[in-house]
């Protein structure tokens with residue numbers, strides 16, 4: 291007959307094969323008793339008993355095995371302590387992973403190799419859970435009528451100028467999660483977008499969702515990465531206009547406070563900044579609040595100062611805000627709007643109303 295049941299019940303030492311001794315655990319734990327214990331003195335291997343009984347918790351363990359059992363418990367117990375499964379199901383899962391019968395799946399009964407396997411499969415499980423929570427998604431984008439459309443079949447327009455998101459299906463899928471959103475907004479519906487922006491549009495991705503994830507956006511490279519954790523980017527001077535993205539820069543040599551609106555086809559700057567400049571023409575634009583209007587255009591020197599790589603200066607086209615838009619900008623205490631053209635210049639990272647600039651400026 292095999293010794294296995296006697297080994298697993300603590301009656302025989304698994305290291306030397308001799309019979310064990312039942313003692314009070316106080317002998318091992320420096321005078322503090324935790325009940326009965328089976329011990330093999332020559333091997334200094336021992337195992338405790340279930341509370342108030344002489345039924346062993348498993349096989350005897352020497353110092354090496356005790357260390358591995360301790361580590362196996364530390365890692366495996368996280369699975370049920372952190373509520374990924376309840377305790378019973380966690381042990382059922384473990385028995386399947388190890389190919390051991392459910393009633394024999396107790397870390398107290400395991401040898402060093404099995405403990406190592408417990409540590410390995412439990413760590414893999416926990417790492418997988420973690421990566422699902424922080425999953426990163428890279429999607430292609432396309433510019434349609436100067437609006438950023440996320441090209442993943444949801445037909446969403448990325449709009450940092452909208453405080454809210456909506457989608458005709460009532461759901462937006464992002465980074466493996468499904469987020470409930472309204473099917474339209476009071477001022478903007480799918481039909482509005484289809485008539486004015488893009489004939490296949492289904493909704494807007496606005497700041498309520500955008501602020502929940504880090505975004506890296508590059509129109510030049512046609513992609514947006516959602517959920518990526520960039521550390522090397524430099525924070526640009528922030529302006530507090532939550533939930534929107536605000537930025538301070540220089541326009542024609544003057545400090546300008548700007549709202550960054552990826553949903554704006556044109557950028558706008560208050561007429562104070564364009565005094566004495568020659569207009570370069572006119573353009574038609576629209577706003578859900580104002581309707582269609584014509585704006586006078588100016589080329590303005592736009593400067594991002596104090597970057598690690600120095601300052602960046604480029605010329606960008608700005609419209610002159612019509613009175614109603616001017617009043618709205620005034621309420622936000624900003625001088626203008628940086629529209630989609632701003633995103634065409636640089637790869638930018640966006641996190642919680644804050645813009646970040648890439649380390650090499652690209």
Ligand SMILES: [Zn+2]
Pocket residue numbers: 303304305306307308330331332333334335
């Ligand atoms: Zn022994």
